[in-house]
Amino acid sequence: xxxxxxxxxxxxxxxxxxxxxxxxxxxxxxxxxxxxxxxxxxxxxxxxxxxxxxxxxxxxxxxxxxxxxxxxxxxxxxxxxxxxxxxxxxxxxxxxxxxxxxxxxxxxxxxxxxxxxxxxxxxxxxxxxxxxxxxxx
Amino acid sequence: xxxxxxxxxxxxxxxxxxxxxxxxxxxxxxxxxxxxxxxxxxxxxxxxxxxxxxxxxxxxxxxxxxxxxxxxxxxxxxxxxxxxxxxxxxxxxxxxxxxxxxxxxxxxxxxxxxxxxxxxxxxxxxxxxxxx
Numbered sequence: 077x078x079x080x081x082x083x084x085x086x087x088x089x090x091x092x093x094x095x096x097x098x099x100x101x102x103x104x105x106x107x108x109x110x111x112x113x114x115x116x117x118x119x120x121x122x123x124x125x126x127x128x129x130x131x132x133x134x135x136x137x138x139x140x141x142x143x144x145x146x147x148x149x150x151x152x153x154x155x156x157x158x159x160x161x162x163x164x165x166x167x168x169x170x171x172x173x174x175x176x177x178x179x180x181x182x183x184x185x186x187x188x189x190x191x192x193x194x195x196x197x198x199x200x201x202x203x204x205x206x207x208x209x210x211x212x213x
Numbered sequence: 214x215x216x217x218x219x220x221x222x223x224x225x226x227x228x229x230x231x232x233x234x235x236x237x238x239x240x241x242x243x244x245x246x247x248x249x250x251x252x253x254x255x256x257x258x259x260x261x262x263x264x265x266x267x268x269x270x271x272x273x274x275x276x277x278x279x280x281x282x283x284x285x286x287x288x289x290x291x292x293x294x295x296x297x298x299x300x301x302x303x304x305x306x307x308x309x310x311x312x313x314x315x316x317x318x319x320x321x322x323x324x325x326x327x328x329x330x331x332x333x334x335x336x337x338x339x340x341x342x343x344x345x
Contacts, residue, residue, distance in 0.1 A: 117299035127288075128335055131336065134339050143266055150259060153250050157254070160242075163239075164243040164246075167239050201248035204249065208252045208266075212267055
């Protein structure tokens with residue numbers, strides 16, 4: 077009896093410590109792309125900080141302002157764009173899982189919800205692109 | 214009869230706020246950011262299309278517009294509330310459990326607040342507000 081109590085109390089106080097090897101996310105493609113999705117935040121944050129810097133530089137006056145044209149900057153933007161597209165596609169596709177609507181008491185198919193998100197992305201891109209290019213010279 | 218006091222259910226307002234900022238930040242980054250990178254980061258610098266930030270006069274003029282200022286505030290600051298959460302959990306997944314602690318949360322979400330304040334400061338000090 078006492079041995080049994082001892083064992084059960086010892087079991088009760090044991091803590092489960094999950095052991096994850098350092099490179100667990102390299103084992104499967106699925107894990108890897110999950111980590112890439114989380115990582116997208118870093119390049120996107122850097123690009124937005126660059127945009128903020130670009131805005132700040134306009135405050136230096138006409139003689140102090142010059143637009144970025146270097147090859148490294150374009151390469152940086154291309155890399156950021158790949159991560160941005162991955163973020164957009166994975167994030168907007170989630171809407172089909174998260175958002176549930178009913179129209180006339182019938183649930184809207186998730187494919188339609190996702191399509192509407194991608195449609196909104198397309199429309200927003202066209203409008204913003206038109207403003208950025210249209211106000212340029 | 215139970216002697217236990219009745220549990221009071223309180224809405225988790227702080228939780229609601231940070232999740233709202235996370236989801237909205239992710240949405241704004243997803244919908245708005247790629248076209249900015251394509252136009253301002255690639256097509257403009259390569260000289261393929263005229264872009265508003267390629268010349269001082271067009272850039273400072275559009276930056277003075279209050280609607281543009283509000284738009285840029287949303288575009289730049291909101292995604293950082295999303296990024297803060299993503300990067301914190303990236304650290305957790307890479308084996309840094311300290312990223313789950315309250316000081317880490319304060320650091321990451323605090324950084325998003327700092328970026329928001331910095332963006333407000335830059336937008337208000339760079340170009341005077343004008344409707345022209």
